[in-house]
Amino acid sequence: MTDMSHGYADMMSALRQSFASGLTRPLDWRSGQLDALERMLKENESAISEALVADLGKPEQEILLGELSLLYSEIRHARRKLKRWSRPRRVFTPMVGQPGRSWVQPEPLGVVLIMGAWNYPVQLVLSPLIPALAAGNCVVIKPSEIAARTADLMAELIPRYLDSAAVQVVQGAVDETTALLQQRFDHVFYTGGAVVGRIVMRAAAEHLTPVTLELGGKSPAVIDAGADLESAARRLVWGKCLNAGQTCIAPDYVLVSAEQREPLVAAMRSQLDAMYGSDRLASQDYGKIINRRHFDRLRAYLDAGTVAVGGQVDETGERIEPTILVDVKPDDPVMQEEIFGPILPILTVSDLDEALGFIKAREKPLAAYFFTRSKASERRFVDQVSTGNLCINDVLMFMSVPELPFGGVGNSGMGQYHGKAGFDRLSHLKAVMKRSRFPEIPVRFPPYSDFKMKLLRWLG
Ligand code: NAD
Secondary structure, three states, X not given: OHHHHHHHHHHHHHHHHHHHHOOOOOHHHHHXXXXXXXXXXXXXXXXXXXHHHHXXXXXXXXXXXXHHHHHHHHHHHHHHHHHHHHOOEEEOOOHHXXXXXXXXXXXXXXXXXXXXXXXXXXXXXXXXXXXXXXXXXXXXXXXXXXXXXXXXXXXXXXXXXXXXXOEEEOOOOHHHHHHHHOOOOOEEXXXXXXXXXXXXXXXXXXXXXXXEEEOOOOOXXXXXXXXXXXXXXXXXXXXXXXXXXXXXXXXXXXXXXXXXXXXXXXXXXXXHHHHHOOOXXXXXXXXXXXXXXXXXXXXXXXXXXXXXXXXXXXXXXXXXXXXXXXOOOOOOHHHXXXXXXXXXXXXXXXXXXXXXXXXXXXXXXXXXXXXXXXXXXXXXXXXXXXXXXXXXXXXXXXXXXXXXXEOOOHHHEEOOEOHHHHHHHOEEEEEEEXXXXXXXXXXXXXXXXXXXXXXXXXXX
16 A cells, blocks of 8 residues: 555656646647547547446447537537636626726646546546636546456557646546545545445545545436327436446436336337347347446345336346336335436326425436426426536437536535536636725725725725
8 A cells, every 4th residue: 555655746847847847828728638538539430339338238329429429529628618618707797896806717627537447447547637627637548447458548548649747547446436535636526326425425525625526426307297108118228228227327217107108118118129129128228337346236226116017137248127116115125216217207196286396305416317308397397406407308418518517405415517617617716806006095904994984885
């Protein structure tokens, strides 16, 4: 452990020197790094696919949709906006500060640690890297060891394309990460579960280092009375089956009225047939569970309620059929933790009030979904549900809008990124005021008087 820490200390001091030298400050360097990152992805799409297939059995189209497209769009957006985001931002100076000018000046933080999770092992380390570089930081990347092939590939590619004086990759599991977290960073950007999130935050607190925690949670989907069930079913099963349900913003469970439940389940069954055929476990368009531990964890959930659709497993391939559970009770194990797999419990509620009450009685989710045709219900849902992200009549698609900040609230995390939110998160927004030396209005200086007091009140 001491040896490992020592190695990290050397790496950190080299990165600090690079940062202090001003290497990462010029906008040309930053956009050059974004270009290099784009080149890295474009030139290695097939190697990336191979690694993701080995780790998660991801279908080609899901790799494009869930990993690469998002990165390409974030890179393009950051490159286009870089100048504007990094410019001083003028703010209003009130009368008492006149004559004078005030502005907010973004500056890089220093050395940022990015720790990714295994479920989107390319996207989750590289999409925070984009704002980290755009904001002019040095970066240490710690990919998840659980998606081992992808982690190895990241460690091989990144030094070949990005400036090693500013970007380093550290590989390893708990021991290495524990040692790494003893180092002083200027920001720790963590994606993963809440248990480790607490460990990360505790370690960061030793250095008063700010953290961004991109966690998970049970993201609800609510079907309103009169909703378009066909469209809701199609979108929900797609969102649940993408990456075999191992998506932090996948709909975790569905709340629906008793009358709509059967038609919804029937629509989901026919959508699953249309997407994956009758032998769903054999479908080329459907991924695998990351490892045996998660496979066993998910299989145990199949005991809850009644299996309405699916329920088969393939032990050797570590695959679980897309499964819809009905008659699930709120205190069943499947309703206690984030499912993070292709199992969708459907619970019945009497109306929207009960659905809202159910959601509000639980931890704040990372995402919430509402299927409705009613403007009034939509307004109620948007106003009343506290969640990181919210989507009406679809799932997941807010990820395609770079101007929408992404991140959790409460138990689902803290801090947001994507687009400008990411740039601001990984910058310090330095507040600057410039005063004119003349004229000097002596109202704030002693000796104090009634007249000065009145004037001060008037000036506000
Ligand atoms: P994981 O096991 O890959 O862990 C995440 C990171 O923590 C890895 O880099 C790992 O090396 C490190 N780590 C693990 N144990 C550690 C320890 N004891 N000390 C220090 N570091 C340690 O990922 P996971 O936790 O299984 O991730 C799944 C969770 O992540 C789910 O809850 C999911 O919802 C959430 N998630 C959130 C987002 C988001 O953007 N908000 C995205 C993906 C996943």
